[in-house]
């Protein structure tokens with residue numbers, strides 16, 4: 307069975323109640339490819355606003371979730387709290403959290419397990435720095451990030467893997483179709499060898515890093531690119547063109 311095309315919109319720490327409502331209304335009203343699964347990730351403060359306005363089947367992701375069920379963890383949000391707010395997905399392992407907030411592989415994997423155990427889908431981000439790419443360590447870095455998850459998680463059916471080379475995020479410097487396909491293919495091989503044939507066939511592997519309405523059409527023609535995780539362009543009307551890119 308073909309994998310359903312998946313497009314996530316990561317608003318990061320952008321927007322206000324007014325602008326996020328406008329973006330949501332635009333996405334609601336636009337003509338969209340019904341074959342694309344669309345998930346938007348507004349800042350935590352606006353998850354409930356998004357829940358109120360976003361129309362099904364569009365879904366909402368948190369940008370992060372904690373791995374403890376409750377308690378004295380100032381500033382954190384639990385899996386049960388997301389479920390209470392009808393939030394069905396979370397991003398985890400974004401490089402901005404790995405680099406700026408120093409989240410390591412083990413912590414990201416622990417949060418991934420907590421989310422999946424609670425029934426929340428995970429958009430699991432992985433990717434290499436420019437230095438790591440120049441040292442030819444891309445596949446090694448990405449698979450070691452995935453390996454940390456494999457040590458804690460056996461069911462991959464609710465994981466979407468987002469390959470996001472750090473050097474391409476927010477820089478306007480998109481990976482070439484060949485560069486992206488090569489890493490996506492390596493991730494699929496890794497899934498086949500280390501998880502299962504089923505996981506390799508069914509897991510969506512999406513690309514993130516300066517995706518725009520201009521480059522999405524070529525990227526999505528690659529056999530192992532099953533969609534996109536979009537940052538900056540998800541705040542613009544062009545997000546709909548990315549949702550429709552494989553039409």
Ligand SMILES: O=C[C@H](O)COP(=O)(O)O
Nearest residue numbers: 316475476515516537538
């Ligand atoms: O989560 C999204 C990625 O970090 C990509 O962001 P960007 O599209 O602004 O480069």
